[in-house]
Amino acid sequence: MRILIKNGYIVSMASEIKKGDILIEDDRIARIGMIDCEADKVIDATNKIVMPGLINAHTHVGMALFRGYADEDELMTWLSEKMWPIEDKMSASDVYYASLLSAIEMIKSGTTTFNDNYFYEEETAKAAEKTGMRAILSRCVIGDADEATKRLAEAEELYNNWHNKCNGRIKICVGPHAPYTCSPETLKRCVKLADRLGTPIAIHYLETKDEVKKMRDNYNMTSTEYIKKAGLFNYHVMLAHGVHIDSESLETLKEISGGVIHNPISNQKLGSGFADITKLRMNGINVALGTDGQGSTNTLDMFEEIKSAAYIQKALYNSATAISGEDVLKMATIEGAKVLGIDSEVGSLEEGKKADIIIIDMKKPHLCPAHNIYSLLAYSVNGADVETSIIDGNIVMENRVINGIDETEIMNACSRIKECLFNNR
Ligand SMILES: [Zn+2]
Missing domain, CATH: 2.30.40.10 (Urease, subunit C, domain 1)
Structure with a gap:
């Protein structure tokens, strides 16, 4: 063709x-x-x-069903009292329809690649297959002992069933949730799995001040020291958020393969703070852009993230020259591809590329x-x-x-699922 x-x-x-x-x-x-x-x-x-095409380097598309639910909560309350209890009720089919709805939303706003971390992730793979999107997917690994064992087995099964499928459009990586939700043992097991499968590692990282305090109280370490000790930085890492990076952590990040994914709207909406991406980029650290899930961002429109990322840096530095429109577009394209480790294939228009x-x-x-x-x-x-x-x-x-998608049917299905989910199925 x-x-x-x-x-x-x-x-x-x-x-x-x-x-x-x-x-x-x-x-x-x-x-x-x-x-x-x-x-x-x-x-x-x-x-x-x-x-x-734009690269959404961090999202949870199964959360489409939570658009507009729990809009005014702090991250920890939002997660433990609102998101986790409702997520426990979700079925594989719910995640499939939410992923389809999200894929439509992404295609219609210019995203061609997304990096997703959630559960029932094979359903998200099916949605990417059906809609034709490029995706990097990981099963969210959280907790320790038996819980982690179950999730790591699902992560490996996801890899076996989907890695490099659809002409290489779908790739699988390992996705521990966050330093504060994974024990040292769980993190080490994730690293072992990534090593055996040869995949990058995606993780939430330094999102809130609360995380900084928790890591200090529980381990007397920073999140950076904690994940470094577990061996994550020996692999290609995709670090979502990076809002509270101290100077020592910055030094560590200069040496890594991968980079930080900035989610400006999610960070503002959940009151997490402003990531200093200007400083990261000045120090040679790659920064990608992401939306996070619709539970915290409400839409997956990357052009909104692009604007927001630019405005935050200009305000943060009291300077209109802190970052340029072209810089932020790079983060949504070629720099995003670098953070995801796919820049030899996508992220820019060049002869020979996808x-x-x-x-x-x-x-x-x-x-x-x-x-x-x-x-x-x-x-x-x-x-x-x-x-x-x-x-x-x-x-x-x-x-x-x-092409080949009945948008109305999928929107109707998601509205039905939302009614069912929130009225105690
Ligand atoms: Zn996230």
Whole structure:
């Protein structure tokens, strides 16, 4: 299959923005330039932006059912009194429909890759398979002893059933929940599993002040020392949040493979604080962007996270030059891919890379006039402006219609499940 995208503003995230064409052959970008050739499908991108699909580097898409539930609680209350009790009632099918709803939401707002950590994760894999999304998935491992044994076995089964499936679109990693919810023994067992399977490790890290205190009280260590001692930093790590990073931890992070995932809206909404990502990036640490689950962020629109990330740094530093629109776009694309360890395949538009591409029409009042396309993308575009999405060389959405998916049916199913779940099934 050959797809030719003609005459767009190509925002490759690898070189200067220029007008041109992109030829896709099967799952990869074959050529970028001025191209005249036969193709099975030609997309006219005149007055449109053609850019890499966005990478949501941290989320829990099974939480779609909790959108708008428990909106004004602190993280620890929110988790232990609201989220965990309702999650205990969820079935595999509930997670499947929530994942499908989330996949639709992500595709319709420009995300092509997501990194997810939850339970019944094979249902999320099925949703990624059905909708055509690229995904890195992990079974959330939490607790110790028997509980951890059960979850580690599920994590390995997930790997055996899904790793590198769908033309390599789906990858599996190991996902211990957080330093404060995993015993040293559980963390070491996670590391052992990641070592045996050869996968990266995803973990929540330094999200709240409460975590800092808990780790000090329980172990007389920082979260950084704790996970370093368990051996996590010998592997590629994806550290979600990093809000409360002290100077010693910063030194440790300079040496790691992977990076930190910034979730600006979740951190603000749960009152967790402001991550100093400017300092992290100045020290050569890769920073990705994520939404977290809809229980704490309410939507999976990465363009909202992009804006929020930029505004926070400008306010934090009392300086409009603290971070640029282009910097934040990098975090949502190529830098995000680096944190997830998939930058050789996605994150920028380059010949030979996988064809994960979104197209945005600029002919809209809030996108006119265009002084600077990076600024337009960072500060004016919203998810609903994404017109077409291509993932792994397949057109998954064209003119805002997702191929092979009945959106109404999935929304209705999720509304029914929500009623059932919250009225004591
Ligand atoms: Zn999270």
